Amino acid sequence: MKNINATNKGLLTGIIMIALSLIFYYTGQPFESPLQYVIYIVYAAGIVWTIFDYSKSGKNSNKFGDFFLQAFKCFIVVALLMVVFTFVFNKLHPEFRDEMAKAYGDELIKKGNSTPAEVQANIDKMKQYYLTMLISSAIFGYLLTGAAISAVASLFFIKKK
Numbered sequence: 001m002k003n004i005n006a007t008n009k010g011l012l013t014g015i016i017m018i019a020l021s022l023i024f025y026y027t028g029q030p031f032e033s034p035l036q037y038v039i040y041i042v043y044a045a046g047i048v049w050t051i052f053d054y055s056k057s058g059k060n061s062n063k064f065g066d067f068f069l070q071a072f073k074c075f076i077v078v079a080l081l082m083v084v085f086t087f088v089f090n091k092l093h094p095e096f097r098d099e100m101a102k103a104y105g106d107e108l109i110k111k112g113n114s115t116p117a118e119v120q121a122n123i124d125k126m127k128q129y130y131l132t133m134l135i136s137s138a139i140f141g142y143l144l145t146g147a148a149i150s151a152v153a154s155l156f157f158i159k160k161k
Contacts (some may be wrong), residue, residue, distance in 0.1 A: 006050045006070045010077030016079065018085045039152045040145070043078060047149045049076040055157040057100025065153035075146030079139065086138045090131055 004012070017039050029035050054060060054070040090096055103121050108119045 004053075006054070006073035009046055009050045009053075010074035011081070013042060013049075013074065013154055014081030014085075015079040016046075017082060021089075023086065043075075043103070043142075043145065044149045047071050047074055047146060048153045051150070051153045051157050053144060055160070062158055064154050064158055067110050067157060068150050071146070071154060076148060079142035079146060082142050083135060083138050087131065087135055090134060097127055100130060101127050126142030 020039050020155065024033065024035055024039075041111050050073070051067055054067060062065070104126050105119055105123045108114050108122055114122065
């Protein structure tokens, strides 16, 4: 598998992450389950795999930028796949938005500093922007996590040589 490029490693990593997400969902695992961390372990493993293979290649310049670029090619594909998956999955499951809206409404009522009309207006606004907020946080989360893992792994492999 050494001749798989960084982009294809990202594609493979993203597909595995999506498959795990679907398996966890359809086996009834709660979203707070520790099993969800397996998805991030796969993400990190895909990035580290990319950098490791690059470190062993003849193209290795032992420069941070080159290592990070290889990792970037991997994690940007993963981030794109996961954002598309998040969008499609949530479009197919509007009940998530409704459950979130109910929990948000309950929280607003519990605070007690809003009128029923204000609570309903806030719930309606939350429903309107739910997918946008979810996609934004997915983009930011996957890019930030990927960059952090890439930086640490790149530094590790540079120091190792």
